[in-house]
Amino acid sequence: MKILLIMRNTYAWHREHIETLERMGLEIHLATKVAQASDDGRFANVVPLREDLEGAELAEYCAAAARRLGITSAITFYDSDIAVTSRVNELLGHSWPRPEADLISRDKQLQRTFLAEHGLPAPRFAGVVSVEAGLAAAEDFTYPFIVKPSALAASIGVSLVRDRAELERALTDVARLAEEWAGYFPSDTPEIALLEEFLPGKEVTLDGVVLNGTFHLVGVTNKMQMPGPYFEEDFYTLPFRTPQEEPGLVAVAEGITAALGVRHCLFNAEFRQDSEGRYRVVEFATRMSGGQNYRNLREVHGIDPVRLYAKAVLAGDDARALAALLDGEVPRSAVPRAATCIKFAYRTGTLVRNNAGDAAHSPHFRSYIPASRPGDRLRRAPEGWYEIAGSLAVAAPYRSAADIDRVERLAAELDERLDVVVVPGRAPADTAPAA
Numbered sequence: 001m002k003i004l005l006i007m008r009n010t011y012a013w014h015r016e017h018i019e020t021l022e023r024m025g026l027e028i029h030l031a032t033k034v035a036q037a038s039d040d041g042r043f044a045n046v047v048p049l050r051e052d053l054e055g056a057e058l059a060e061y062c063a064a065a066a067r068r069l070g071i072t073s074a075i076t077f078y079d080s081d082i083a084v085t086s087r088v089n090e091l092l093g094h095s096w097p098r099p100e101a102d103l104i105s106r107d108k109q110l111q112r113t114f115l116a117e118h119g120l121p122a123p124r125f126a127g128v129v130s131v132e133a134g135l136a137a138a139e140d141f142t143y144p145f146i147v148k149p150s151a152l153a154a155s156i157g158v159s160l161v162r163d164r165a166e167l168e169r170a171l172t173d174v175a176r177l178a179e180e181w182a183g184y185f186p187s188d189t190p191e192i193a194l195l196e197e198f199l200p201g202k203e204v205t206l207d208g209v210v211l212n213g214t215f216h217l218v219g220v221t222n223k224m225q226m227p228g229p230y231f232e233e234d235f236y237t238l239p240f241r242t243p244q245e246e247p248g249l250v251a252v253a254e255g256i257t258a259a260l261g262v263r264h265c266l267f268n269a270e271f272r273q274d275s276e277g278r279y280r281v282v283e284f285a286t287r288m289s290g291g292q293n294y295r296n297l298r299e300v301h302g303i304d305p306v307r308l309y310a311k312a313v314l315a316g317d318d319a320r321a322l323a324a325l326l327d328g329e330v331p332r333s334a335v336p337r338a339a340t341c342i343k344f345a346y347r348t349g350t351l352v353r354n355n356a357g358d359a360a361h362s363p364h365f366r367s368y369i370p371a372s373r374p375g376d377r378l379r380r381a382p383e384g385w386y387e388i389a390g391s392l393a394v395a396a397p398y399r400s401a402a403d404i405d406r407v408e409r410l411a412a413e414l415d416e417r418l419d420v421v422v423v424p425g426r427a428p429a430d431t432a433p434a435a
Contacts, residue, residue, distance in 0.1 A: 001314060002027045004066045004074040006085045008049060009033060013369060013391075014077045016295045018042060020306045021075075026314075029069055031062050045069060059084045063091035073313050077266075077306075082106060082287055094316050098286075101260035105285040108150050109191040118259040120252060121280040123199055123272075127191035134171040135164070137195055146196040149174050156386050160198060160229045173382060199280060201273025204240065206249050207288045207297055208257075208267045209305040211312050211325050215254045215267070217332060218305045219297045220246055221289065222404070230381035234344050236293060237408055238300040239336035239398065249279060256284055264312035266305055292367055292393040296340035299366075299395055303332040338395050339403040340366070343411035345389040349422030351376045354389050357419025364410050366393040368418065378422060389420045 003026050005011070011018065011032060021028055022042065030037055031047040038046045047065045049058070062084070066074060072092055076085040083102040090097045104110045109127035116122065126141070127150065128134040134147070147170040148158040157177045161167040171193060178192040202225060207218040220240040223233065240246060253269055266288040271279040288294060288305055298304055308325060315321035345368075356368035370390040372378060378387045394414055396407045 001025070002029060002044075002069065002071045003310070003314065004029050004031060004047075004062065004069070004071045004088070005043075006031045006062055006074055006076045006081045006088065007034075007078045008081055010078050010290070011037070013291045013371075014294075015369075016292070017077045017306050020304065021310060024307065024310060026310070029066075029071060031065065055084070056087070059087035059091060062088045066092060073316060075310060075313050077287065077290070079106070079285065079287055079290070082285070089313070096263040096312075096317060098260065098262050098265075101262050101265075102286050104260065105287070107191075108148065108194050108283055111281075111283060112194065112196075114259070115256075115281055118255065120255055120259070121278065123197035123274075123280050123282070125194050125196045128171075128193050128195060129191055131168065131171040131175055134193055134195060135168060138164070138167055141195055141197070145198050146194075147171060147174060148194050148196060149177055150191045150194055158230070159382065162229070166229070169382075199272040199274045199282070201275070201277060203270065203272040203282070204249070204279075205236070205289060206253055206269045206271065207293070207305065208250075208253055209288070209308050210257050210262050210265045210267055211308060212322055213258075213263050215250070215257050216303070216305075216308075217246065217250050217253075218288070218303055219301045219332075220249060221293065221297075232344075232346065232381055232386075234346070235408055235411065236289070236296070236342040237404055238296055238338075238340045239404065241401065241404055245279070252279070252281060253284075256281070260286070262286060264309060266309050291369065291391055292342050295366065296342065296393060296395070299338050300336050300340055300398070301332050302330045302337060304330060336398045339398040339407040340393065340395040341407045341411040343392045343394070343408075343415050345392060345415055345418055345420055346380065347378045347389050347420055347422045348380055349378060349424050351378055351389060351420070351422055353419055353421040355419045356392075357417060359392065359414040359417040359419075362394075362410075362414055362417070364394045364396050364407075365414060366395050368392050389422075390418075392418065 005028050027044045029045045030043040033049045074085050074088040086097040086099040086102045104114050112125045126137040128137050144160050144162045157174050159170045161170050174193040203223045205221045209216050222237040222241050224235040265286040268288050269284040270282040272282050311325050351372050354370045371388050394411045
């Protein structure tokens with residue numbers, strides 16, 4: 001069977017997802033803006049996408065390419081391509097896609113309105129269209145509170161502001177990001193930022209998959225406590241430290257997916273506790289956590305959400321195939337099979353060398369994905385956002401809750417063994433990237 005994989009960018013971060021499609025025996029055709037993709041042997045064909053293609057025009061272009069290639073279904077793992085991929089599946093004749101749900105998941109302002117309308121737990125918020133509008137809206141908030149872009153992920157541009165001066169700086173940063181990352185912001189909504197009540201408690205991320213309208217939990221990941229003023233993410237650790245809280249989180253996820261009306265989708269929700277310990281939804285998306293989270297969730301819980309979702313997409317509206325989606329599949333393990341952690345390689349300076357180095361010889365090493373090239377300048381917030389050298393995934397046996405702390409220590413130790421070299425100032429001439 002053939003499938004169209006729409007990934008305008010970041011497909012390198014999803015090699016595990018692509019390997020799953022390969023193991024399913026699928027012939028993968030990639031639609032992308034990445035020029036070097038044409039030399040990637042994993043793909044039967046590459047459909048190059050122009051930079052100016054967006055929205056409905058992009059969907060029509062991809063659907064036409066799919067028909068030309070004899071492809072009946074499309075899939076994506078890239079946040080910014082969720083809505084367009086849903087529309088492509090509609091154009092290919094499927095009744096199950098819900099583009100309106102995917103548009104909500106792409107815009108935090110729409111999410112907040114949706115959560116409020118359906119009585120789902122969320123922080124108090126206000127959407128703003130400019131720096132001036134944000135300063136005016138702040139009159140209704142008590143410091144400290146959060147300022148975040150209405151789009152973007154990985155806590156890019158998110159900051160905790162304690163006074164008006166910090167607020168103006170944060171809003172100016174978001175306005176700049178809205179210009180620099182314009183392709184990530186939905187074009188049909190004017191808001192560039194949200195002002196949001198600060199939730200001081202712990203943060204977790206939930207991943208699941210919806211099949212035939214039924215939500216299935218994949219796992220809940222612990223996240224590093226981020227007190228602000230900036231929220232650079234790090235330490236995504238499994239299994240969940242407090243599994244007794246899972247049913248409450250699942251109930252909220254079921255409420256969101258039911259209200260969205262989705263039939264098949266991957267699903268992710270970020271939760272954070274308020275001052276009274278109650279979880280509230282920080283954001284959600286009709287996709288799963290990116291990068292190495294997918295492999296770690298499989299290693300800890302067994303269930304394979306990407307395989308299940310791909311089977312649902314390929315089944316289309318075939319009732320018999322949909323009824324058999326779970327036949328022969330590995331169920332979610334009630335007892336964790338391992339402890340895993342993702343550690344981002346934060347560095348400051350100009351990158352000279354970037355690879356796994358000696359860390360790869362550890363039995364706990366799983367993978368290292370370089371995110372930057374030699375010659376790139378790496379900075380920390382607020383000068384730079386998400387400018388990491390790469391992402392390190394480690395795993396260890398799970399015997400007790402103490403192994404959750406142990407795997408985080410192992411991740412920190414292996415981070416120091418990575419062959420990541422930075423220098424201050426400009427890169428040496430012989431290490432600069434080729435033009």
